[in-house]
Amino acid sequence: MKSRFIILIVCLLLCISGYAYAQELVVVSSPGGNGTAQAEQEWHFSADKVVAENDSEYIQAYGNVIIRSGKSYLKADFARFYQATKWIYLKGNVKAEWEGDFYNAAEAEFDLNNMVGWLKKGRVFVAKPHVYFESEFIEKHNGATYSFKDAKVTACDGENPAWSFEAGEGDITLNGYARLWHSKFKIKGVPVAYTPFMSLPIDQRRQSGLLTPELGSSKKKGIRVSVPYYWAINDEMDLTAHAEYLGKRGFRPGVEFRHTEDANSKGEWRADWLYDGKAYDNAVDAESVFKDEGMIRPNHNRWWIRSKYNGYIGSPDWQTIVDLDAVSDQDYLREFSSGANGYESTRDSFLEEFGRDIEAADSDHRISTALIAKSWNNYSISGLVQYDENLNYRNGNNPGDKNPTLQKLPQLNAYAFRGKLFGTPLEWEGEASANYFWREYGMSGGRFDVHPEISMPLSAGGITFIPRAGVRATSYVVDSFQNASSKVSRDSSQGRILADAGVSAFSDFFRVFDLGSAPVISKENIGKSSWTKIKHNFIPRLDYNWVQDDPDQDKLPYFDSRDRITNANDITFSLTNVLDRSRSMVTSGKDGEAVLEDDYLEFFRFRLEEGYDIDEADRSTDLSQYERRPFSDLMGEIILTPYNYVSLTSKTYLSPYLGDITEHENLLKFFNDTYGEILFGYDYLRKIDEYKRQQDNDMQIMRYAAKAYLPWGLVVTGQYRVDVDSSKDLEKTVSLGWNHQCFSVEVLASTTTLDERYSVNFNLIDFSSF
Secondary structure (H helix, E strand, O other): OOOOOEEEEOOHHHOOOOEEEOOOOEEEEOEOOOOOEOHHHOEEEEOOEEEEEOOOOEEEEEEEEEEEEOOEEEEEEEEEEEOOOOEEEEEEEEEEEEOOEEEEEEEEEEEOOOOOEEEEEEEEEEOOOOEEEEEEEEEEEOOOEEEEEEEEEEOOOOOOOOEEEEEEEEEEEOOOEEEEEEEEEEEOOEEEEEEEEEEEEOOOOOOOEEEOOEEEEEOOOEEEEEEEEEEEEEOOEEEEEEEEEEOOOEEEEEEEEEEEEEOOEEEEEEEEEEEOOOOEOOHHHHHHHHOOOOOOEOOOEEEEEEEEEEEEEOEEEEEEEEEEEEEOOOOHHHHOOOOOOOHHHHHHHHHHHHOOOOOOOOOOEEEEEEEEEEEOOOEEEEEEEEEEEEHHHOOOOOOHHHOOOOEEEEEEEEEEEEEEOOOOOOEEEEEEEEEEEEOOOOOEEEEEEEEEEEEOOEEEOOEEEEEEEEEEEEEEEEEEOOOOOOOOOOOOEEEEEEEEEEEEEEOOEEEEEEOOOOOOOOHHHOOOEEEEEEEEEEEEEEEEEEEOOOHHHHHOOOOOHHHOOOOEEEEEEEEEEEEEEEEEEEEEOOOOOEEEEEEEEEEEEEEEEEEEEHHHHOOOOOOOOOOOOOEOOEEEEEEEOOOOOEEEEEEEEEEOOOOEEEEEEEEEEEEEOOOEEEEEEEEEEOOEEOOOOEEOOOEEEEEEEEEEEOHHHEEEEEEEEEEOOOOEEEEEEEEEEEEOOOEEEEEEEEEEOOOEEEEEEEEEOOOOEO
């Protein structure tokens, strides 16, 4: 900043001897653009003694020298200020704060216009991010840039930091990089690595650079070393390149490209490749690896390409979604599930950023989809193409020309949202779809399906009734009947009409119970709370559903489940109980005074549900093998969150005929941000052989997991999953982490049914990229 300083010396010019004593105040004001001094830019001097030298050409201050401007200050035992150049020289216990950064030095010199200068035996602390650097001589340049020789850079507090980089020379630009030449990486002062040049991002914003390496070992893959590089291309794009070496398998490079052009567009595109030294070209070897029921994996070239994209074409009203998922073989995702570029990391990122999942790692199908859609107030349209990669027909496992996998190329959909029908009490909604289905081997052709529905909500005596009726009309144009069932008619043009109807009846009864008064509003009660009210909702519901039976559907072409609409004639009854609480808490307001705040929480939900199949009750076939069982299992569901440290979700199915439980889904979790968390999970499926459902074997999976935050920044985690029926361990994982003030390290050991691996993850806090 180019400006002219006005020196206002109170009393000093009146002293013939040139001396002023004891906390004499000198004000140095910086004028604004119109020449008027601005108070917030004034520097105020104070010291035990102030002396004007050489006709006030410069001022010298002795003892407890303090120069302050707003929150910024300079302190020293001695200071000399030059009026013409506006430079100040400081010596002895120099301390300073400038725009949130802190300086210590034996000597220093600054231009008070822009704080350029130098420090001798200096140490600088950059508060954001938390970074120290020190050197015998530090120069501060314009643009918040420092240069130095023989410097030490660290994010750790203390005189003997846990880690540091020591460089022969370098420079630092705040909100930018620290560039170090001939640097050594030291742990507690002991050198462990050397590099001729290193660039460290020292800002919390996106910066290009090497990311924290990943180290580990695996029984099947050998020693693993992964060194990612992050490239911040611009404000809208970045790229991460993964260089991964596997001791027993080879080099596995990968790339992640992310972009966000505007609020309506973002994409994440990933790919990796491996020339694998191991292959399995016979069923015996393949069985010993993943037990794929005879599937082989003879390919050495292995890869995975996947992406998620949200955007638009022309206008944000035309939403576009692209999901890409293609892989070289059925084993790739199971082998490479962990790591920054593995299946789990990819899946977590896609779910977090896009809210869309990908197929399970052990699925034989990888689905890729491109969709475009537009919505209006009452209608929407969409079009998609979808390709299903069936891994059972790759790599010589089965003949590719016999692949029956269905592809949608394309599918067009139209929806009418529920609304009034021509101003009558009736409401209507509907959907229509037009598909072209293609197979490498099997039936191919087109299908048009439309399903309008009308309803009329009614209320009487506190009960809401919603009767509905609909009709489904479907027509087909078939190109090929290859591999079709002998029951299917060979007419190229076919069709059907099916009716459906139903009614829903429900109500909602509630009552509010007073529990007591809120805590007294006082400073002594800040932090205290009490439940003041509980609201109980009781919601009974009855649903009847009927779908016309059409035995002639077997003659129609078969592409997907919509071609075989299952008849229905059943009733479902449910009772739901919901408890909400109102809590009053005394908190501290803006002015420090006690205030009362209320919050609400649904802390308990309990639902019972059971169905009755009318057709099953009237069934006359297969009675000698399967007796009639029209009642469904009684389902009970509990969701409990009474406090902010416990949650329980439980769903249990009880057969009225077996008198026993047929299915469990339970998860109990205790958690605390200070101490950690404990998790118990139990899933159970019973072996069942009934007319309408079969489960071949019992299945019981127990899951135990825990995380403990210990003193000194230690974190211990563990997870154990076991198949109880087969007494087979599914996963045993344990890790020990240490979160230090300036770094974190985690040691992990894991054994699953697929592999046994060990890894060490190290992260320099505030230098997550280096």
